[in-house]
Amino acid sequence: IGSGLDIEGLVSQLVAAEGQPALFRINTKEARLQADLSAFGSLKSALSTFQDSVAALNDLDAFQARKAISSNTELFGASADSTAVAGTYSVEITQLAQGAKMRSGDGEFTASTDVVGTGTLDLTLGAETFQITIDDSNKTLEGIRDSINAATNNPGITASIINVDGGTQLVLSSDQVGLANTIGVVAVETLPNDGSGLALLATASLSVVDAAQDAIIQVDGQTATRDSNNFSDVIAGVTFNLTKAEPATVETLTIALDTGSVKGKVNTFVAAYNSLADTMKSLAAFDADSGAAGALQGDATLRSVQSQIRQTLTTAVSGLDTGTLAEIGVTTDETGHLKVDSEQLDSVLSSDFTSISQLFASENGLANTLDTLLDNYIGTTGSLNTRTEGLQTRIDLISDDRERLDRRLSALDARYRAQFTAMDVLVGQLQALGGYLTQQLANLPKPNSVNSN
Numbered sequence: 203i204g205s206g207l208d209i210e211g212l213v214s215q216l217v218a219a220e221g222q223p224a225l226f227r228i229n230t231k232e233a234r235l236q237a238d239l240s241a242f243g244s245l246k247s248a249l250s251t252f253q254d255s256v257a258a259l260n261d262l263d264a265f266q267a268r269k270a271i272s273s274n275t276e277l278f279g280a281s282a283d284s285t286a287v288a289g290t291y292s293v294e295i296t297q298l299a300q301g302a303k304m305r306s307g308d309g310e311f312t313a314s315t316d317v318v319g320t321g322t323l324d325l326t327l328g329a330e331t332f333q334i335t336i337d338d339s340n341k342t343l344e345g346i347r348d349s350i351n352a353a354t355n356n357p358g359i360t361a362s363i364i365n366v367d368g369g370t371q372l373v374l375s376s377d378q379v380g381l382a383n384t385i386g387v388v389a390v391e392t393l394p395n396d397g398s399g400l401a402l403l404a405t406a407s408l409s410v411v412d413a414a415q416d417a418i419i420q421v422d423g424q425t426a427t428r429d430s431n432n433f434s435d436v437i438a439g440v441t442f443n444l445t446k447a448e449p450a451t452v453e454t455l456t457i458a459l460d461t462g463s464v465k466g467k468v469n470t471f472v473a474a475y476n477s478l479a480d481t482m483k484s485l486a487a488f489d490a491d492s493g494a495a496g497a498l499q500g501d502a503t504l505r506s507v508q509s510q511i512r513q514t515l516t517t518a519v520s521g522l523d524t525g526t527l528a529e530i531g532v533t534t535d536e537t538g539h540l541k542v543d544s545e546q547l548d549s550v551l552s553s554d555f556t557s558i559s560q561l562f563a564s565e566n567g568l569a570n571t572l573d574t575l576l577d578n579y580i581g582t583t584g585s586l587n588t589r590t591e592g593l594q595t596r597i598d599l600i601s602d603d604r605e606r607l608d609r610r611l612s613a614l615d616a617r618y619r620a621q622f623t624a625m626d627v628l629v630g631q632l633q634a635l636g637g638y639l640t641q642q643l644a645n646l647p648k649p650n651s652v653n654s655n
Contacts, residue, residue, distance in 0.1 A: 316343050328383075389403050530547055
């Protein structure tokens with residue numbers, strides 16, 4: 203108004219200069235807290251992944267795996283659980299189990315819409331029987347088919363219709379295999395001897411396409427008959443899956459210890475630990491040349507979990523003849539990584555197959571010990587959860603600091619604006635007074651002006 207100064211610019215710059223140091227401190231604090239939160243998040247994630255790999259080892263049966271090897275998978279396959287005894291067996295597939303199939307006779311029907319008749323059909327599969335009523339709503343061949351398939355108490359008979367040179371035929375198939383699961387049909391016509399065709403669907407009038415039969419195999423020359431092609435009660439711990447019968451063809455089933463599976467579990471564990479070790483090393487790193495430090499360099503929690511995991515991996519499991527990782531060929535190299543001596547591991551597997559399962563999956567084995575240790579850090583009440591929750595709370599409070607700074611700067615802006623405005627008004631008043639005085643002075647008589655007249 204009076205001074206001609208850029209008051210808006212002056213106030214903005216003064217307020218910015220006043221707030222910049224405080225804002226810098228807040229941003230720096232937030233960045234540091236966010237970096238710590240991210241670092242602890244990375245550590246938690248790595249520990250959680252390692253815990254998952256450890257949990258997969260806490261299963262004795264998984265370390266006792268057997269493999270079943272068929273010499274001819276076109277005839278049969280097999281699987282074995284941990285109770286199976288290693289050995290070799292001769293196997294001959296004499297007969298496969300199959301379900302019954304029956305059909306109506308040639309020339310009895312010409313189309314699926316042919317009217318068959320009315321009455322009832324009692325259908326039996328093995329020991330179970332159900333009845334359907336045939337009336338004007340379903341007395342055609344396709345109506346009977348649909349009624350059979352829709353019956354809620356149908357134990358497993360499927361009806362279908364085929365159209366062949368011999369005419370249209372109703373086919374009844376069993377969903378259940380085995381000699382006991384034969385199909386039976388009893389037809390009762392509404393008007394007996396009225397010439398209708400419902401009796402053509404009775405068992406006596408149906409042709410057998412496939413007879414129900416059991417599976418028959420020879421194991422080491424001994425006969426075993428079963429009502430399924432999949433069974434597990436012939437050799438303890440072994441499940442057979444028969445796919446083809448070839449009488450007089452003798453094949454071999456071999457049950458062996460699955461050392462490859464155990465080696466895979468050990469190598470997976472080693473890889474999981476090495477990944478965790480790399481993450482922890484990165485978080486704790488310090489480069490003396492550049493001065494760059496890992497996000498958790500010097501952090502007590504990180505040092506603690508590193509130390510406790512290493513101690514657990516090198517401490518012997520009590521009560522076991524093979525109680526340390528080193529004894530099965532797993533040692534630590536100069537970089538802090540675990541490494542596997544395959545020859546030593548193979549030797550242990552050959553001499554004492556169960557020792558590795560005890561080392562990892564026994565009650566006080568490595569898996570249980572490590573899982574408990576890790577849960578103390580990353581469980582719901584673990585120390586890392588406590589740390590991250592505390593960091594998140596402090597980050598949330600940063601917004602309060604920003605709001606307080608905004609309020610202080612707003613008040614400062616208002617004060618500066620009032621002061622500069624008052625100054626500007628005063629300068630304007632002084633300028634006006636100065637102008638007035640100048641004008642009055644200009645109107646005063648000049649010196650010697652009287653004498654000159």
